[in-house]
Amino acid sequence: MTNLRNALFVFATSIAALGPIGAAAQQPVQVIISGGFSGPYERLVRAFEQASGVKVVTGSGASQGSGPQTIAAQLQRGVPADVVILSREGLQNLIAAGRIARGSDVDLARTPLGVAVRAGAAKPAVATVDEFKALMLRAHGVAVPSSTSGIFLAKDVFPRLGLADKVPLQATPRGAEAAALVAEGKAEIAVMPVSEIVHAPGVELAGVIAPEIQLNQVFAAAQTSTSTQPEAARKLIAFLASPEAAADIANGGMEPLGRRP
Secondary structure, X not given: OHHHHHHHHHHHHHHHOOOOOOHHHHOOEEEEEOHHHHHHHHHHHHHHHHXXXXXXXXXXXXXXXXXXXXXXXXXXXXXXOOEEEEEHHHHHHHHHXXXXXXXXXXXXXXXXXXXXXXXXXXXXXXXXXHHHHHHHHHOOOEEEEOXXXXXXXXXXXXXXXXXXXXXXXXXXXXXXXXXXXXXXXXXOEEEEEHXXXXXXXXXXXXXXXXXXXXXXXXXXXXXXXXXXXXXXXXXXXXXHOOHHHHHHHHHOOOXXXXXXX
16 A cells, blocks of 8 residues: 555656646546557556546547547547547557647557467467468467558568468457457457557467567557647646556556657
8 A cells, every 4th residue: 555655646746747737627638549558548547537636538449440430530520539549650640630739649658469369278389470370371260450450460461471361360440359259269369469468358468479570569649639628638648658657558568668759
């Protein structure tokens, strides 16, 4: 309990150092987040609320892809958001579309792609390109998110390895759904960010894929151009990028970055 009190004191001091939050911030801060950073975020946002007194309301969406639940699609149809947290690739699209307040984006963390298997199942070798290719060819169902990592695999890795149209892909809107297919035995493996594997129920990390075919995915936060709570939004982003957040980020299978791009 003492450690928790000390941590919250540091959080509160860090937030206070960023300056006062205006009266308008009595309204909740609206966040839309993709799956890659959600593990650390779930722990950190509670600490932020306790230390700052600011309520945070969180929705979810895919970093990239098609369909109504991508973050871009939600913003386009007017879903309220003060802060978005998603892959750097998806964020760059939002910046280009004018959805992000200029200069507000911060890289929070980085995570590699790994292979998930059902909890208790044998863990296949995946550390080399040949091992990964052999696994893709023999697997009975390969689940991937249809967002940034799935796009990279389908459009870059599989064609490079001569696997286009040879892998029994099961694309899902989000990484959580890909992991669920493996947990339920509906797919043999999933290839997705390690940060999503380590906190998904019913699956385990078999290993990280080879550097030659790796996507070390950066997840970033930014204030939207339509934010109605800009002061509180900036404080939340600064907190997520602070040194005090680094331990929770590392425990979530990610490398803390906390820097401007």
